[in-house]
Amino acid sequence: MLAEIITIGDELLTGNTVDSNSAFIARGLTERGYWVRRITTVADDVDEIVAAVREALGRRPAVLVVAGGLGPTHDDVTMFAVSKALNRPMELREESLRLIADFYRKLYEEGFVDDPEINEARKKMAYLPKGAEALTNPVGAAPGAYILQDDVMIFVLPGMPREMKAMFEQEVLPRIGGRKFIQAKFLAEITDESKLAPILREALKRFNVRIHSSPKGFGRYIGIILFGESREEIDETVRFLEAHGIKLEDQRL
Amino acid sequence: MLAEIITIGDELLTGNTVDSNSAFIARGLTERGYWVRRITTVADDVDEIVAAVREALGRRPAVLVVAGGLGPTHDDVTMFAVSKALNRPMELREESLRLIADFYRKLYEEGFVDDPEINEARKKMAYLPKGAEALTNPVGAAPGAYILQDDVMIFVLPGMPREMKAMFEQEVLPRIGGRKFIQAKFLAEITDESKLAPILREALKRFNVRIHSSPKGFGRYIGIILFGESREEIDETVRFLEAHGIKLEDQRL
Numbered sequence: 001m002l003a004e005i006i007t008i009g010d011e012l013l014t015g016n017t018v019d020s021n022s023a024f025i026a027r028g029l030t031e032r033g034y035w036v037r038r039i040t041t042v043a044d045d046v047d048e049i050v051a052a053v054r055e056a057l058g059r060r061p062a063v064l065v066v067a068g069g070l071g072p073t074h075d076d077v078t079m080f081a082v083s084k085a086l087n088r089p090m091e092l093r094e095e096s097l098r099l100i101a102d103f104y105r106k107l108y109e110e111g112f113v114d115d116p117e118i119n120e121a122r123k124k125m126a127y128l129p130k131g132a133e134a135l136t137n138p139v140g141a142a143p144g145a146y147i148l149q150d151d152v153m154i155f156v157l158p159g160m161p162r163e164m165k166a167m168f169e170q171e172v173l174p175r176i177g178g179r180k181f182i183q184a185k186f187l188a189e190i191t192d193e194s195k196l197a198p199i200l201r202e203a204l205k206r207f208n209v210r211i212h213s214s215p216k217g218f219g220r221y222i223g224i225i226l227f228g229e230s231r232e233e234i235d236e237t238v239r240f241l242e243a244h245g246i247k248l249e250d251q252r253l
Numbered sequence: 254m255l256a257e258i259i260t261i262g263d264e265l266l267t268g269n270t271v272d273s274n275s276a277f278i279a280r281g282l283t284e285r286g287y288w289v290r291r292i293t294t295v296a297d298d299v300d301e302i303v304a305a306v307r308e309a310l311g312r313r314p315a316v317l318v319v320a321g322g323l324g325p326t327h328d329d330v331t332m333f334a335v336s337k338a339l340n341r342p343m344e345l346r347e348e349s350l351r352l353i354a355d356f357y358r359k360l361y362e363e364g365f366v367d368d369p370e371i372n373e374a375r376k377k378m379a380y381l382p383k384g385a386e387a388l389t390n391p392v393g394a395a396p397g398a399y400i401l402q403d404d405v406m407i408f409v410l411p412g413m414p415r416e417m418k419a420m421f422e423q424e425v426l427p428r429i430g431g432r433k434f435i436q437a438k439f440l441a442e443i444t445d446e447s448k449l450a451p452i453l454r455e456a457l458k459r460f461n462v463r464i465h466s467s468p469k470g471f472g473r474y475i476g477i478i479l480f481g482e483s484r485e486e487i488d489e490t491v492r493f494l495e496a497h498g499i500k501l502e503d504q505r506l
Contacts (some may be wrong), residue, residue: 009467010465010467011465011467011476011478012276012279012292013279013283013288013289013290013291013292014279014280014283014289014436014465014478014480015275015276015277015278015279015280015281015282015283015289016276016280016436016438016465016478017276017467018271018272018273018276019271019272019275019276019292020271022268022272022294023265023268023269023270023271023272024268025268026265026266026267026268027267027268027269028268029268030266030267030268035266036266036267036268037266037295037296037301038266038293038294038295038301038305039265039266039272039293039294040291040292040293040294041275041291041292041293042290042291043290048290048291052291055308073449073450073466074450075466183267183269185269196326197326197327212263212264212267212269213326213328214262214263214264214270223264225264225267225269227267
């Protein structure tokens with residue numbers, strides 16, 4: 001099952017913000033058995049977002065997660081752009097508007113904003129693509145959206161990591177199902193990188209795991225990541241690798 | 254002048270590694286006056302890389318930076334994939350091979366590898382696309398490549414951050430020229446986000462700067478990034494914003 005991720009934000013394209021959102025989303029999708037095929041980052045620009053969404057849909061993933069640009073400011077254009085990419089009109093959701101109003105009233109009561117009322121900027125967040133399911137934002141104002149179109153499950157999430165993570169866990173994961181995979185990360189000590197490949201190939205044949213290796217600078221260490229459906233499967237693979245001369249040091253992920 | 258970045262690596266698509274390389278490259282390009290239009294991340298897979306490179310070239314950027322997948326292991330396929338995307342054969346570079354041999358002999362002498370000799374895995378790194386200029390790797394084995402094709406300056410860099418950064422600074426920046434921009438990052442205290450936009454628009458009219466704003470959670474703070482050609486221009490803009498009621502706190506970038 002293929003998946004794609006699109007992250008949106010000028011700050012990512014100027015290098016002012018490192019895109020940790022896409023890694024978080026990729027990890028969650030991978031652990032559910034999805035293979036993330038591509039991550040695309042574009043600016044807060046309607047045309048750029050429309051193009052990226054349509055191109056991703058053209059590659060027919062099972063899941064497409066779009067994150068960033070749902071807030072109240074003028075450069076938050078993602079929901080409008082996604083609607084346009086999907087040829088769906090926007091529609092005002094009364095329930096979302098009520099939640100947004102509640103949210104700002106609470107911020108006002110706590111002294112975080114000067115004005116408790118709904119204004120155009122805040123109201124904008126209550127517009128979703130026609131036919132979309134509103135996704136609850138447990139820690140912010142902007143709702144997300146879930147749209148099933150041409151068999152692609154499309155999720156539109158906020159860009160602030162705290163909001164994105166909460167919505168991903170509470171609203172996305174229950175919808176995408178899939179088997180839960182476990183990842184474990186090791187540091188392998190090896191002095192000849194050419195000896196590693198045949199041993200890894202043999203392990204892949206014997207055990208129901210996926211293995212990624214990546215060098216950690218030159219010298220004795222190579223990062224090894226094992227994916228399996230259970231800790232037992234991973235432990236078995238580790239014992240096999242160690243029996244074949246690869247010293248593995250467990251790394252906290 | 255538009256630019257694009259392609260980062261390559263399975264570990265980025267499984268969420269095991271946060272892609273800090275693209276932020277570093279984006280920052281460098283932005284400071285030289287390039288506008289990074291898109292960042293694409295794909296796996297260590299020839300077809301995926303070929304597709305991403307060709308799509309990026311189709312958008313006609315002035316600069317395309319490709320990073321990751323130049324090492325000696327079997328999943329390092331980037332240079333081959335770039336050659337294929339550009340319809341150029343690979344060719345063995347004797348000078349690069351000599352540098353690679355020197356590098357491994359030194360590693361051997363320092364006790365980091367068991368074998369000082371060139372093997373197929375190591376030799377692979379000496380193949381570059383026909384017509385490419387080899388880029389020196391000041392801290393690693395794999396050379397990068399610079400190719401000018403259809404007026405696009407294409408740079409292929411290693412993925413290990415230490416090597417990528419050294420090559421970007423020593424080999425890429427001198428070739429792309431451009432004006433040096435300065436970025437300064439501030440935290441703005443404001444209690445009504447709707448008041449900010451008109452003041453920023455006025456500042457953009459008056460001063461030769463670019464401004465990015467991004468909310469930092471709900472409440473009183475919004476991140477403001479100013480881009481200008483000199484610190485004076487940025488300081489003038491800051492004074493203007495502060496005179497209009499926006500308190501700015503300087504943030505170390």
